Amino acid sequence: MLSVQKVTKQYAKTVANQDVSFRVEAGKIGILLGPNGAGKSTVVKCIAGLLRFQGLISICGYPNKSMEAKRLLGYIPxxxxxxxxxxxxxxxxxxxxAYRIDRWEEKADRLLERFQLDDKQKKLGRELSKGMQQKVSICSALITDPKVVLFDEPFVGLDPHAIKELKDSLRELRDNGASVLISTHMLDSVEELWDVANIMMDGKIAAVRSRQETEAKKEDLEGLFFSITEGASAKDKEETE
Ligand SMILES: Nc1ncnc2c1ncn2[C@@H]1O[C@H](COP(=O)(O)OP(=O)(O)OP(=O)(O)O)[C@@H](O)[C@H]1O
Known part of the structure; x- marks a missing residue:
């Protein structure tokens, strides 16, 4: 389980995250949805332990910067x-x-085949295209069998085969009890995947919805997203006029 409680992160004068709180339960896919600059990557980097922040983040009950948490966490930047x-x-x-994974060779074979990298095994990192690098990054995270997995804009640059395999992998992670967090500004790419949606705007969580809630209320997530993001920018415009 992933828990983010009252996370605040400031870069010089920019408050990128302010009191951000949300959870992704085990066996669920959470999305962080928001326009460019909303603060999604910042909170993902805080969870991954790459930034200092105020607040509390735990991975399966362990503080996110502990060894136990790092062992359970996968991050695809x-x-x-x-x-x-x-x-x-x-x-x-x-x-x-590094993660002392048993029988890693078989897992590596399966992942490399799945993401059509089996014939690229001997290529050097510097010789890879952006999409190939992205696929290696996904395989490198998945080989550790993470229990909490963070994907920051994972579909950008992937070809259709890789997108399909990644979506299948996300469902498998969820079905095996992992907590999956996907940060994206493209609702289309995660439409059929999410269980809980956290909409971010100006560094804050502006709305949280579960799939059951939106289905029961026949609410349209895209409509909600635009009413939050475009409503806010219309308000900003009014205030500056
Ligand atoms: N290293 C940094 N130094 C200073 N400001 C930063 C830094 N990284 C991000 N910011 C600022 O923090 C805010 C949030 O940025 P962040 O990258 O978290 O947004 P995002 O929602 O991931 O955007 P995108 O969808 O464009 O990736 C923005 O105003 C951005 O300019």
């Missing part, structure tokens, strides 16, 4: 970071050895 001189397979081996 918006911009994949490759080791120039490691091959595709060595990226997976590196992660598997």
């Amino acid at each position: 918006e911009m994949p970071a490759m080791y120039d001189l490691l091959t595709v397979r060595e990226h997976l081996e590196f992660m598997a050895r």
Whole structure:
């Protein structure tokens, strides 16, 4: 389970996150939806332990910067970071050895085949296209069997086959009891996947909806998103006029 409680993060004068709280239960897919600059990547980086922040974040009950939490967490950043001189397979081996994963070779074979990287295993990190890097980044996170997984704009740059395999992988993670968090500004890409939607605007959570709630009320998430994001920018415009 992922729990984010009252997280505030400021970069110099910019308050990127203000009192952000939400949860993603085990066996659920949560989305963080918001326009560019809403603060999604910042909160994801706070969860991943890459930024200092005020507030409390826990991963399956452990503080997010503890070793226990790191062992359970997978993070696929918006911009994949490759080791120039490691091959595709060595990226997976590196992660598997760091996390002491048993029988990693079989898992690596399955993941590389699934994401059509099996014939690219010997390519170096620096020789990969952006989409290939993204796929290696996904495989490197999934080989550790994470219980909480963060995906920051995961579909950008992927081809249709990889998008389908990633969506299937997200459902499998959920069905196996993981908490999955997807940050995106593209509702279309996660439409059929989410269980809980957190809409962010100006560094705050502006609305939270469960799928059951929106279905019961016949509420349209896209309509809600636009009423929050465009309503707010119309208000900003009025205030500056
Ligand atoms: N390293 C940084 N230094 C200073 N300001 C930053 C930094 N990173 C982000 N910001 C600011 O924090 C705010 C939130 O940015 P963030 O990247 O979290 O938004 P986002 O919702 O992920 O946007 P996008 O959809 O464009 O990726 C923005 O105003 C941004 O300019």
